[in-house]
Amino acid sequence: MTRVRAFASRVSAALVLACGGFAPAVAAAAHAPGASVAGVPVLMYHRIAPDTPGDAVGRSLTIDPKTFDAQLSWLDAHGIRTLTMDDLVAQLRRGEHPRRAVVLTFDDGYVDAATYATPLLRKHHARASFYVSAGFVGLERHAGWRQLRAMRAAGMEIGCHGTRHLDLATLDRAGLEAEIGHCAQTLARYLARPTTYAYAAGKWGPEAIAVLREHRFDAALTERPGLVRDLGEPFALPRRRVDRDDGIGAFAGIATP
Ligand SMILES: [Zn+2]
Numbered sequence: 659m660t661r662v663r664a665f666a667s668r669v670s671a672a673l674v675l676a677c678g679g680f681a682p683a684v685a686a687a688a689h690a691p692g693a694s695v696a697g698v699p700v701l702m703y704h705r706i707a708p709d710t711p712g713d714a715v716g717r718s719l720t721i722d723p724k725t726f727d728a729q730l731s732w733l734d735a736h737g738i739r740t741l742t743m744d745d746l747v748a749q750l751r752r753g754e755h756p757r758r759a760v761v762l763t764f765d766d767g768y769v770d771a772a773t774y775a776t777p778l779l780r781k782h783h784a785r786a787s788f789y790v791s792a793g794f795v796g797l798e799r800h801a802g803w804r805q806l807r808a809m810r811a812a813g814m815e816i817g818c819h820g821t822r823h824l825d826l827a828t829l830d831r832a833g834l835e836a837e838i839g840h841c842a843q844t845l846a847r848y849l850a851r852p853t854t855y856a857y858a859a860g861k862w863g864p865e866a867i868a869v870l871r872e873h874r875f876d877a878a879l880t881e882r883p884g885l886v887r888d889l890g891e892p893f894a895l896p897r898r899r900v901d902r903d904d905g906i907g908a909f910a911g912i913a914t915p
Contacts, residue, residue: 697885697915698746700761702897705768706775718902723774729900729909730782733760738913740784742815743854747877750889760913761886762786763879763897765819765856767794772805780812789819789856789879792844803848810849817854818842818875825859826866834869842873854878856897867893885915 704719706726711717733740738758741749746761762779764771767790779786788809796802801809806816818841820826829837838855845852853876857866860881870878870893877892884896898912 695887696755696757697887698741698756698759698761699913699915700743700746700763700879700886700895700897701912702879702881702899703762703764703775704766705770706764706778707768707770708774721900721902723778725902726775727778727781728906729913730778730784732906732910733784733913734782736910736914740779740786742785742813743787743817743877743879744815745785746886747854747889747892750886751876755887763856764788765858766823767791767801767806767819769799769801769805772801772809776809776812776814779814785813785815787815787817787854789817790845791819791821791823791858792841793821794823795844795848806849815854816845816849816852817856818845818852819856820858823858825861826857827861827863829866831865831869834866838866838869838875839873842875857881862893 706721706723708723711720738760741759741761743761749756764775771788794800810816820837821840824837842852855870855875855878857880877895879895879897882896886895
């Protein structure tokens with residue numbers, strides 16, 4: 659912003675404050691529920707890799723690094739900044755509603771999170787949240803603890819995606835403890851205590867939420883459509899899936915409110 663424009667915006671801000679009745683209306687609108695509150699898109703990725711898996715599901719979950727690079731360039735060009743999920747939760751808790759922001763999330767902790775996604779994110783000074791299943795860390799095709807530590811040191815959030823990637827809606831209390839509690843404890847031991855969770859297969863139930871609260875999680879992500887506007891339902895936050903075949907126009911549509 660030039661000095662003249664900065665001055666002009668200070669003057670207009672002062673004028674708005676000086677107009678009795680006007681400023682409170684603006685302030686009220688900023689905090690009203692619904693459409694007047696900025697919504698933040700939370701995007702869901704799985705793999706960023708140049709290979710093309712033969713099976714249809716694997717294929718649809720794998721995005722070419724060039725495509726991802728172009729998506730990050732598009733965000734840069736449009737002044738849209740990337741937040742991690744724990745950042746967004748902290749801002750919403752403070753009553754802030756970030757505008758021109760997006761959260762990029764990656765499920766399953768594949769090794770390409772470290773070898774392709776993170777280097778591209780760093781190139782664009784972007785951040786993201788990676789959801790790993792603690793029992794799969796270091797196993798074939800999955801990132802190891804050393805890689806996850808380096809990602810965290812680069813500003814990425816590492817959150818929980820269960821211990822064995824099980825559907826939480828099918829588990830009893832002991833199963834939920836093993837799936838949620840053990841994941842939280844393992845990440846706390848090897849990285850840092852996780853505060854956000856992404857449901858495997860997008861499934862959960864009321865008991866799962868109780869166990870998440872016991873383990874001091876602040877929020878959990880589903881695969882429900884929509885934007886994150888507030889923390890009214892912190893354990894049922896929506897996400898938008900990024901598909902392999904999305905062109906930049908489709909990406910622009912899901913990366914903006
Ligand atoms: Zn998953």
